[in-house]
Amino acid sequence: MNQKEFLDIVLPIKNNLYRLARRFLISSDEAEDAVQEVFLKLWKNKEAIKKYRTPEAFAYTMTKNYCLDRLKSKQASNLKIVHTNFENRTDLEKHIEAKDGVSLLFKLMETLPEQQKVILHLRDVEQLSFSEIAKITNTSQANVRVSLSRARKKIKDLLLIQYNYGVQ
Amino acid sequence: MEYSKIKDLLGVYFNGETTLEQEKSLRVYFNSNQVDPRLKPYVVLFDAYNKAGQEVLEGSLILAKKNRVFHPWTTRAAALVISGVAVSAFMYSATIKAAQEKEALTAFKESKELMYLMVNQLNKGTKTLSLVDQFQVHKNKYLK
Structure with a gap:
Protein backbone atom coordinates (compact mmCIF):
# COMPACT_ATOMS: atom_id res chain seq x y z
CA MET A 1 0.00 0.00 0.00
CA ASN A 2 1.54 3.30 -0.99
CA GLN A 3 0.96 6.69 0.56
CA LYS A 4 -1.73 7.70 -1.89
CA GLU A 5 -3.86 4.62 -1.33
CA PHE A 6 -3.47 5.07 2.39
CA LEU A 7 -4.48 8.71 2.27
CA ASP A 8 -7.50 7.85 0.11
CA ILE A 9 -8.77 5.71 2.94
CA VAL A 10 -7.96 7.85 5.96
CA LEU A 11 -8.14 11.48 4.79
CA PRO A 12 -11.92 11.51 4.23
CA ILE A 13 -12.45 10.53 7.85
CA LYS A 14 -9.88 12.78 9.48
CA ASN A 15 -12.52 15.27 10.58
CA ASN A 16 -14.71 12.51 11.95
CA LEU A 17 -11.81 11.15 13.97
CA TYR A 18 -11.02 14.64 15.17
CA ARG A 19 -14.58 15.19 16.37
CA LEU A 20 -14.57 11.89 18.20
CA ALA A 21 -11.26 12.78 19.87
CA ARG A 22 -12.75 16.14 20.71
CA ARG A 23 -15.56 14.50 22.71
CA PHE A 24 -13.05 12.79 24.90
CA LEU A 25 -10.18 15.23 25.17
CA ILE A 26 -12.06 18.55 25.11
CA SER A 27 -9.10 20.71 24.10
CA SER A 28 -8.79 21.05 20.34
CA ASP A 29 -4.98 20.86 20.36
CA GLU A 30 -5.09 17.67 22.29
CA ALA A 31 -7.63 16.22 19.87
CA GLU A 32 -5.46 17.26 16.92
CA ASP A 33 -2.48 15.51 18.45
CA ALA A 34 -4.59 12.44 18.98
CA VAL A 35 -5.60 12.30 15.32
CA GLN A 36 -1.98 12.82 14.30
CA GLU A 37 -0.87 9.96 16.50
CA VAL A 38 -3.63 7.70 15.24
CA PHE A 39 -2.63 8.48 11.65
CA LEU A 40 0.99 7.62 12.34
CA LYS A 41 -0.02 4.38 14.00
CA LEU A 42 -2.28 3.53 11.08
CA TRP A 43 0.50 4.33 8.65
CA LYS A 44 2.88 2.07 10.51
CA ASN A 45 0.32 -0.71 10.37
CA LYS A 46 -0.74 0.04 6.84
CA GLU A 47 -0.37 -3.57 5.75
CA ALA A 48 -2.75 -4.64 8.49
CA ILE A 49 -5.42 -2.18 7.31
CA LYS A 50 -5.99 -4.24 4.18
CA LYS A 51 -7.17 -7.13 6.28
CA TYR A 52 -10.00 -5.13 7.79
CA ARG A 53 -13.23 -5.05 5.88
CA THR A 54 -13.92 -1.54 7.10
CA PRO A 55 -10.75 0.48 7.67
CA GLU A 56 -12.89 3.41 8.81
CA ALA A 57 -14.27 1.42 11.73
CA PHE A 58 -10.75 0.35 12.58
CA ALA A 59 -9.61 3.98 12.60
CA TYR A 60 -12.53 5.01 14.80
CA THR A 61 -11.81 2.25 17.28
CA MET A 62 -8.17 3.19 17.34
CA THR A 63 -8.98 6.84 18.00
CA LYS A 64 -11.35 5.91 20.80
CA ASN A 65 -8.79 3.65 22.43
CA TYR A 66 -6.03 6.18 22.01
CA CYS A 67 -8.15 8.88 23.67
CA LEU A 68 -9.02 6.59 26.57
CA ASP A 69 -5.34 5.79 27.02
CA ARG A 70 -4.53 9.48 27.03
CA LEU A 71 -7.14 10.16 29.65
CA LYS A 72 -5.80 7.41 31.85
CA SER A 73 -2.22 8.59 31.53
CA LYS A 74 -0.86 11.20 33.86
CA GLN A 75 -0.15 13.55 31.00
CA ALA A 76 -3.82 14.26 30.55
CA SER A 77 -4.35 15.41 34.11
CA ASN A 78 -3.80 19.06 33.25
CA LEU A 79 -5.32 19.06 29.80
CA LYS A 80 -8.88 20.01 30.59
CA ILE A 81 -9.34 23.29 28.86
CA VAL A 82 -12.69 24.97 28.41
CA HIS A 83 -14.42 24.27 25.16
CA THR A 84 -14.55 27.47 23.06
CA ASN A 85 -14.74 26.83 19.37
CA PHE A 86 -18.09 27.93 18.07
CA GLU A 87 -17.95 31.36 16.50
CA ASN A 88 -20.04 31.69 13.40
CA ARG A 89 -23.02 33.64 14.67
CA THR A 90 -23.67 37.25 13.85
CA MET B 1 -44.73 19.77 11.56
CA GLU B 2 -47.29 19.79 14.32
CA TYR B 3 -46.45 19.47 17.98
CA SER B 4 -47.97 16.03 18.63
CA LYS B 5 -46.13 14.44 15.71
CA ILE B 6 -42.79 15.81 16.83
CA LYS B 7 -43.47 14.78 20.40
CA ASP B 8 -44.18 11.22 19.30
CA LEU B 9 -41.05 11.22 17.19
CA LEU B 10 -39.04 12.49 20.16
CA GLY B 11 -40.38 9.62 22.25
CA VAL B 12 -39.19 7.15 19.61
CA TYR B 13 -35.90 9.04 19.42
CA PHE B 14 -35.25 8.70 23.14
CA ASN B 15 -35.95 4.99 22.89
CA GLY B 16 -33.16 4.73 20.32
CA GLU B 17 -35.54 3.46 17.66
CA THR B 18 -35.62 6.28 15.13
CA THR B 19 -34.17 5.80 11.67
CA LEU B 20 -31.55 8.16 10.29
CA GLU B 21 -34.23 9.84 8.15
CA GLN B 22 -36.46 10.46 11.15
CA GLU B 23 -33.54 11.89 13.07
CA LYS B 24 -32.76 14.12 10.15
CA SER B 25 -36.30 15.48 10.13
CA LEU B 26 -36.04 16.12 13.88
CA ARG B 27 -32.80 17.98 13.32
CA VAL B 28 -34.32 20.07 10.57
CA TYR B 29 -37.31 20.90 12.75
CA PHE B 30 -35.28 21.92 15.79
CA ASN B 31 -32.87 24.00 13.76
CA SER B 32 -35.72 25.92 12.16
CA ASN B 33 -37.18 28.98 13.82
CA GLN B 34 -40.64 27.52 14.23
CA VAL B 35 -40.11 25.32 17.27
CA ASP B 36 -43.09 24.93 19.54
CA PRO B 37 -42.39 26.70 22.88
CA ARG B 38 -43.13 23.47 24.74
CA LEU B 39 -40.26 21.78 22.92
CA LYS B 40 -37.80 24.62 23.50
CA PRO B 41 -35.50 22.65 25.86
CA TYR B 42 -34.61 20.25 23.08
CA VAL B 43 -33.40 22.98 20.74
CA VAL B 44 -30.07 23.07 22.56
CA LEU B 45 -29.69 19.33 22.10
CA PHE B 46 -29.98 19.34 18.33
CA ASP B 47 -28.16 22.63 17.99
CA ALA B 48 -25.20 21.22 19.86
CA TYR B 49 -25.09 18.07 17.75
CA ASN B 50 -25.29 20.18 14.65
CA LYS B 51 -22.43 22.41 15.80
CA ALA B 52 -20.33 19.47 16.91
CA GLY B 53 -20.73 17.95 13.45
CA GLN B 54 -19.27 21.05 11.86
CA GLU B 55 -15.97 20.94 13.69
CA VAL B 56 -13.05 20.28 11.41
CA LEU B 57 -9.43 19.51 11.90
CA GLU B 58 -7.54 22.61 10.87
CA GLY B 59 -3.92 21.56 11.18
CA SER B 60 -2.33 19.42 8.51
CA LEU B 61 -1.26 15.91 9.25
CA ILE B 62 2.30 14.74 8.91
CA LEU B 63 2.96 11.35 7.45
CA ALA B 64 6.16 11.69 5.47
CA LYS B 65 8.60 12.57 8.22
CA LYS B 66 8.26 9.60 10.45
CA ASN B 67 7.32 6.98 7.92
CA ARG B 68 10.80 6.10 6.63
CA VAL B 69 10.98 2.49 7.57
CA PHE B 70 14.26 0.74 6.74
CA HIS B 71 14.27 -2.85 5.68
CA PRO B 72 16.27 -5.14 7.98
CA TRP B 73 18.75 -5.94 5.22
CA THR B 74 19.56 -2.28 4.62
CA THR B 75 20.49 -1.81 8.26
CA ARG B 76 22.60 -4.96 8.12
CA ALA B 77 24.37 -3.77 5.00
CA ALA B 78 24.95 -0.36 6.58
CA ALA B 79 26.44 -1.99 9.67
CA LEU B 80 28.71 -4.12 7.49
CA VAL B 81 29.92 -1.13 5.49
CA ILE B 82 30.61 0.91 8.61
CA SER B 83 32.52 -1.86 10.34
CA GLY B 84 34.44 -2.56 7.12
CA VAL B 85 35.44 1.07 6.82
CA ALA B 86 36.47 1.15 10.47
CA VAL B 87 38.61 -1.99 10.19
CA SER B 88 40.34 -0.87 6.98
CA ALA B 89 41.00 2.58 8.45
CA PHE B 90 42.58 0.95 11.48
CA MET B 91 44.74 -1.31 9.31
CA TYR B 92 45.81 1.58 7.12
CA SER B 93 46.76 3.69 10.10
CA ALA B 94 48.75 0.73 11.51
CA THR B 95 50.80 0.35 8.31
CA ILE B 96 51.44 4.07 8.19
CA LYS B 97 52.62 3.94 11.76
CA ALA B 98 55.04 1.10 11.02
CA ALA B 99 56.49 2.96 8.02
CA GLN B 100 56.91 6.11 10.06
CA GLU B 101 58.67 4.17 12.80
CA LYS B 102 61.10 2.65 10.32
CA GLU B 103 61.87 6.02 8.85
CA ALA B 104 62.45 7.51 12.27
CA LEU B 105 64.78 4.69 13.21
CA THR B 106 66.93 5.13 10.13
CA ALA B 107 67.02 8.84 10.69
CA PHE B 108 68.12 8.22 14.26
CA LYS B 109 70.82 5.83 13.10
CA GLU B 110 72.15 8.22 10.53
CA SER B 111 72.18 11.16 12.88
CA LYS B 112 73.98 9.01 15.46
CA GLU B 113 76.70 8.20 12.93
CA LEU B 114 76.95 11.81 12.02
CA MET B 115 77.40 12.72 15.68
CA TYR B 116 80.19 10.17 16.05
CA LEU B 117 81.91 11.61 13.01
CA MET B 118 81.65 15.09 14.42
CA VAL B 119 82.92 14.01 17.82
CA ASN B 120 85.94 12.32 16.19
CA GLN B 121 86.76 15.46 14.29
CA LEU B 122 86.38 17.50 17.43
CA ASN B 123 88.68 15.19 19.38
CA LYS B 124 91.29 15.52 16.67
CA GLY B 125 90.98 19.27 16.95
CA THR B 126 91.39 19.32 20.72
CA LYS B 127 94.48 17.06 20.43
CA THR B 128 96.12 19.53 18.14
CA LEU B 129 95.09 22.34 20.46
CA SER B 130 97.11 20.71 23.29
CA LEU B 131 100.23 21.60 21.30
CA VAL B 132 99.32 25.23 21.82
CA ASP B 133 99.64 24.60 25.58
CA GLN B 134 103.11 23.09 25.08
CA PHE B 135 104.08 26.17 23.23
CA GLN B 136 102.94 28.26 26.16
CA VAL B 137 104.96 26.15 28.63
CA HIS B 138 108.15 26.47 26.65
CA LYS B 139 107.64 30.14 26.09
CA ASN B 140 107.29 30.65 29.83
CA LYS B 141 110.60 28.94 30.37
CA TYR B 142 112.45 31.61 28.45
CA LEU B 143 110.36 34.66 28.95
CA LYS B 144 109.76 35.33 32.58
Missing part, protein backbone atom coordinates in the same frame (compact mmCIF):
# COMPACT_ATOMS: atom_id res chain seq x y z
CA ASP A 91 -26.34 37.78 16.42
CA LEU A 92 -24.39 38.17 19.64
CA GLU A 93 -27.14 37.30 22.05
CA LYS A 94 -28.14 34.25 20.11
CA HIS A 95 -24.48 33.37 19.85
CA ILE A 96 -23.90 33.48 23.58
CA GLU A 97 -27.04 31.49 24.20
CA ALA A 98 -26.06 28.83 21.70
CA LYS A 99 -22.53 28.70 22.98
CA ASP A 100 -23.74 28.19 26.50
CA GLY A 101 -26.16 25.54 25.36
CA VAL A 102 -23.52 23.74 23.34
CA SER A 103 -20.87 23.77 26.04
CA LEU A 104 -23.51 22.78 28.56
CA LEU A 105 -24.48 19.80 26.47
CA PHE A 106 -20.87 18.67 26.14
CA LYS A 107 -20.48 18.93 29.87
CA LEU A 108 -23.53 16.74 30.27
CA MET A 109 -22.11 14.31 27.76
CA GLU A 110 -18.98 14.00 29.87
CA THR A 111 -21.00 12.40 32.62
CA LEU A 112 -21.93 9.47 30.38
CA PRO A 113 -20.02 6.19 30.48
CA GLU A 114 -17.44 5.94 27.69
CA GLN A 115 -19.31 3.45 25.56
CA GLN A 116 -22.53 5.46 25.69
CA LYS A 117 -20.64 8.63 24.91
CA VAL A 118 -19.06 7.09 21.82
CA ILE A 119 -22.34 5.66 20.60
CA LEU A 120 -24.24 8.89 21.16
CA HIS A 121 -21.55 10.82 19.34
CA LEU A 122 -21.40 8.43 16.39
CA ARG A 123 -25.14 8.41 15.99
CA ASP A 124 -26.23 11.98 16.74
CA VAL A 125 -23.19 13.89 15.55
CA GLU A 126 -21.74 11.67 12.84
CA GLN A 127 -25.09 10.13 11.88
CA LEU A 128 -23.75 6.66 11.30
CA SER A 129 -25.97 3.62 10.88
CA PHE A 130 -26.42 1.10 13.67
CA SER A 131 -24.42 -1.53 11.83
CA GLU A 132 -21.46 0.84 11.42
CA ILE A 133 -21.58 1.83 15.09
CA ALA A 134 -21.78 -1.83 16.11
CA LYS A 135 -18.59 -2.52 14.11
CA ILE A 136 -16.73 0.41 15.64
CA THR A 137 -17.71 -0.33 19.21
CA ASN A 138 -17.45 -4.09 18.72
CA THR A 139 -20.91 -4.88 20.05
CA SER A 140 -24.21 -6.03 18.59
CA GLN A 141 -26.71 -3.68 17.01
CA ALA A 142 -29.19 -4.44 19.78
CA ASN A 143 -26.62 -3.34 22.33
CA VAL A 144 -26.00 -0.17 20.40
CA ARG A 145 -29.71 0.66 20.46
CA VAL A 146 -29.94 0.03 24.19
CA SER A 147 -26.86 2.12 24.99
CA LEU A 148 -28.03 4.87 22.67
CA SER A 149 -31.45 4.97 24.28
CA ARG A 150 -29.91 5.12 27.76
CA ALA A 151 -27.51 7.86 26.74
CA ARG A 152 -30.21 9.95 25.07
CA LYS A 153 -32.55 9.59 28.03
CA LYS A 154 -29.85 10.51 30.50
CA ILE A 155 -28.89 13.57 28.50
CA LYS A 156 -32.55 14.52 28.25
CA ASP A 157 -33.08 14.20 32.00
CA LEU A 158 -29.98 16.23 32.80
CA LEU A 159 -30.90 18.82 30.22
CA LEU A 160 -34.43 19.24 31.58
CA ILE A 161 -33.06 19.66 35.10
CA GLN A 162 -30.74 22.38 33.84
CA TYR A 163 -33.48 23.98 31.81
CA ASN A 164 -35.81 24.17 34.78
CA TYR A 165 -33.03 25.50 36.98
CA GLY A 166 -33.09 22.35 39.05
CA VAL A 167 -36.83 22.64 39.75
CA GLN A 168 -38.92 19.76 38.49
